[in-house]
Amino acid sequence: MSERDRIGKGHHEKEEPFYAGQGRILEMIAASGPLADILTRIVLLMEAQADGLRCSILLLSNDGKHVRHGAAPNLPEAYVKAVDGLPIGPRVGSCGTSMYLRKPVVVTDVLTDPLWSDYRGLAKSCGLRACWSTPIISSHGDVLGSFAMYRHEPRGPNAEETRLTEAATRIASIAIERQQDHGMLREREARISLAAESADLAFWVLYPEQNTAWMSEKGRAMYGFTPDEPLTRESLVSRIHPDERAAVQTAFEQARASQQTFEMEHRIVLPYGKTRWVITRGRCLLDEYENVLEIICVTIDLSAQKQSDLQLQVQRDELARLSRIALMGEMTASLGHELNQPLAAIANNAAAARRFFDRGQIDPAILKQLLADIATASHRAGEVINGIRGMARKGKSTRSLLNLNAVIGDTLRLARSDILIRETAVVTDFDSRLPDVEVDPVQIQQVLLNLIMNALDAVEALPLAERRIIISTRSLRREIAEVSVRDFGSGLPKDRPEKVFDHFFSTKAEGTGMGLTIARSIVEAHAGMLGGEDAEGGGARFFFRLPAAQRLPVRQAA
Amino acid sequence: MIDVVQVERTTHRMRSENSAESHVVCLVDDDPLVLNSLRHLLASDGIAARSFDKAETFLAHIEVHRVSLVVIDLWMAGMTGLEVQARLSSMCCQTHVIIMTGSEGPDDERTAMQEGAIAFFKKPFNDEEFLGSVHDALDQARSS
Numbered sequence: 001m002s003e004r005d006r007i008g009k010g011h012h013e014k015e016e017p018f019y020a021g022q023g024r025i026l027e028m029i030a031a032s033g034p035l036a037d038i039l040t041r042i043v044l045l046m047e048a049q050a051d052g053l054r055c056s057i058l059l060l061s062n063d064g065k066h067v068r069h070g071a072a073p074n075l076p077e078a079y080v081k082a083v084d085g086l087p088i089g090p091r092v093g094s095c096g097t098s099m100y101l102r103k104p105v106v107v108t109d110v111l112t113d114p115l116w117s118d119y120r121g122l123a124k125s126c127g128l129r130a131c132w133s134t135p136i137i138s139s140h141g142d143v144l145g146s147f148a149m150y151r152h153e154p155r156g157p158n159a160e161e162t163r164l165t166e167a168a169t170r171i172a173s174i175a176i177e178r179q180q181d182h183g184m185l186r187e188r189e190a191r192i193s194l195a196a197e198s199a200d201l202a203f204w205v206l207y208p209e210q211n212t213a214w215m216s217e218k219g220r221a222m223y224g225f226t227p228d229e230p231l232t233r234e235s236l237v238s239r240i241h242p243d244e245r246a247a248v249q250t251a252f253e254q255a256r257a258s259q260q261t262f263e264m265e266h267r268i269v270l271p272y273g274k275t276r277w278v279i280t281r282g283r284c285l286l287d288e289y290e291n292v293l294e295i296i297c298v299t300i301d302l303s304a305q306k307q308s309d310l311q312l313q314v315q316r317d318e319l320a321r322l323s324r325i326a327l328m329g330e331m332t333a334s335l336g337h338e339l340n341q342p343l344a345a346i347a348n349n350a351a352a353a354r355r356f357f358d359r360g361q362i363d364p365a366i367l368k369q370l371l372a373d374i375a376t377a378s379h380r381a382g383e384v385i386n387g388i389r390g391m392a393r394k395g396k397s398t399r400s401l402l403n404l405n406a407v408i409g410d411t412l413r414l415a416r417s418d419i420l421i422r423e424t425a426v427v428t429d430f431d432s433r434l435p436d437v438e439v440d441p442v443q444i445q446q447v448l449l450n451l452i453m454n455a456l457d458a459v460e461a462l463p464l465a466e467r468r469i470i471i472s473t474r475s476l477r478r479e480i481a482e483v484s485v486r487d488f489g490s491g492l493p494k495d496r497p498e499k500v501f502d503h504f505f506s507t508k509a510e511g512t513g514m515g516l517t518i519a520r521s522i523v524e525a526h527a528g529m530l531g532g533e534d535a536e537g538g539g540a541r542f543f544f545r546l547p548a549a550q551r552l553p554v555r556q557a558a
Numbered sequence: 559m560i561d562v563v564q565v566e567r568t569t570h571r572m573r574s575e576n577s578a579e580s581h582v583v584c585l586v587d588d589d590p591l592v593l594n595s596l597r598h599l600l601a602s603d604g605i606a607a608r609s610f611d612k613a614e615t616f617l618a619h620i621e622v623h624r625v626s627l628v629v630i631d632l633w634m635a636g637m638t639g640l641e642v643q644a645r646l647s648s649m650c651c652q653t654h655v656i657i658m659t660g661s662e663g664p665d666d667e668r669t670a671m672q673e674g675a676i677a678f679f680k681k682p683f684n685d686e687e688f689l690g691s692v693h694d695a696l697d698q699a700r701s702s
Contacts, residue, residue, distance in 0.1 A: 336660065337633065337660040341591070341592055342591065343682040344595065345589075345591040345592045345594075345595040346595075347595075347682040347683070348596055348598065348599045348682075349599075351602070352595070352598040352599040352685075354602075355602035359604075366598065369598070370598055373594055373595060376591060420635060421661065421663070
C-alpha cells in the first residue's frame, strides 16, 4: 500500500488552510498515530503551499550513520528507494550532508554542486534541480532526520519556503521524538517483562488518563487475560475478589495520597471461577501537578505458598488439639469433679422427688424447688461438657478480641478442682489496664492451663503452707500484654534452663513432654513470645507476651 | 492441751443432752446445689438434717451440739473432708462419718475407712445405698 493511498487524499491539498492542516497533524501526533502517516501529512501540507514544490522527510537510523526513508509521497519511487539506506557524510547530497553537519544545506543546482557529485545522474533522471535540506533536531539537540524541499528549476529558497521549512522541521521533530519515546517505553516494558517473567512475577502498568493498561505475558496468564485483550482499569478491577475490592481501592488511594508504595494481599478471581492469592506491590508516578501518570505494579502469585501455609496451620492446630486432649487427661480431677457435682445433685433431687411421691406426701413448693435445682444442675453439667468439647474440638482456629485477665479467670474456673485437690493457693495480681489481645481463646486457655498445671506440679512436694502460685498480668508500654505464672518450686533445670522447652522433656511420669513446646508454638503463632526463668527468691516464672490488638484505624475527616 | 479438749467434750455432752432441737445429722459440702439435694433426699426419707457449706462452721457447731452422723464432702475449699474427719477423731466425739467425693484419688477411700468412716460414696451415688448407710449409722448411734 502506498503512502498516498493510505492518506486517501490527492497530491496537493491547497484547499486546506495551512494552520488548520498543522492542527490536524498535531492531533494525529497527540493520538499517537503511525509516524509514517504523520510525516506524509507534513510533506503534503508543505507541498500544498507552493506550486511545483516537492518535499521529503528522511530519518536518521538508530546507529546514527545512515538515512532511512521517512516520507516522500510525490517523489519518484526509484529515487526514494535509491536514497534509503545511504550513509550520512560530508558529501552525500543535501540530506546526508545536512544530517552529518547538523545544519541546513542549500544546493541551488544539483547538477553542478560538488555535494551531489555521486548522485547527479539519479537526480537528473528524476527531474530534480534544486534541493534544500534542513536537519530535524530533537529537544535534546540530537539529529532525528532531515526535511528537504526540491524544485525542478535551479534556485535557492525564498522567504516563504524558509518559513515552511522551519514549520515542517519543528512538527516533524515532535512527531519523531514522540514516537521514539513510545519505542523506548515499549523497550522498557519488554525488558521489565523479561525480568518479571524470569522471577515468576506479573508486571503491569495502568495509565489512568488513557484508561489503558499494559501487562506482561506472565501477568496476563496470572490474571486470566488473553494475550491480545485490551486492558482497562475496569477489566483489572473485575479480577479482584469482590470481598477485597474495597480494601485494595483504599490501599491504593492511601498510597496515592501519601505517594508511597502500596502493598496488598488479596485474591484474584479468574473468569472460570478459580481464585488465587496474590500480593500486589505498586506505586504511582505523578506529574508536577500530582496527576497520576502511571500506576506501576508487580504481582506475585502466593497460591502455592498459601497452600503450604494452610497445611502447616492445619498441622499446628491438630498438634495443639492433641496436646489439649493430653492436658485434659492430666486435669482428671477438674473434669470428673466438675461434672460429678451437678450429676450428684440431679440424682439426689430426682430420688428425693420419687420418695416424696412414694410416701404420698409431696409439698408442691418442695417439688418445685427440686425441679428447679435439677434444671440448674443440668445447665452446669452442660457448661462443663461444652468446655471440654471446646478444648477437644477439631476445627479452624478463630480469633477474637479478648482481655487476658478474663481468660485467666475462665481458665482458673476450669482448673478449679485440680487446684483444690492439690491444696494449692492461687494468688492473682491483675493489671486492670491490660490491653486487649486478638487471640484464639481455646489455644490461649491451653497455654495458660499448661503453665498453671506445670506450676501446680512444681509446688506439689512443698509443705501445705508454702504451696502457692502467683498469676499476674501487666501491660508493657500499652503495646504488649504479659501474663506470668510463678511457682515456688525448685526452679528451672540447673544444667540447661532452656531444656524445659525441648520436645519430650518432662519431669512427670505421665507427661508427654510436648506441653511447653506446643504452648510456645501457639504463642509464637499469635506473634508473641513465651519464656521461662528462675524467679527471684526461688521457684520458676514462666511468662508470655502478646501484642496488643490493633485499634481500628479512625478515619480522619477530610 | 488434753485437758482443754476433755473439758470441751464434757461441756458439749451436757449441753446436747439438754437440747431437744439438736440436729442429729449434719451435711457439709461447699457446693450449695449438692448440699440442698442431700438435705431434700434425707427429708424425703423423714430425716431432718442441718447443712453447712463450710467445714469451719460445722466444726464450730459440733463444739456445742451432739451430732450422730455427719456426711462430709472430700474436696472443699479451705479444708478437706479427711481433715475434718481427723479433727473429729481428735475430739473423741461419737459422731459417725460418711465421706463422699466428686473425684476420687487412688487412696482416698482407704484413708477414709481407716480413719473410721462408716461409708465412702462416689458422686453421683445410688440413693438406696446412701440412705441405707445413713440409717445404719443412726441405728448404731441409738444403740450405743
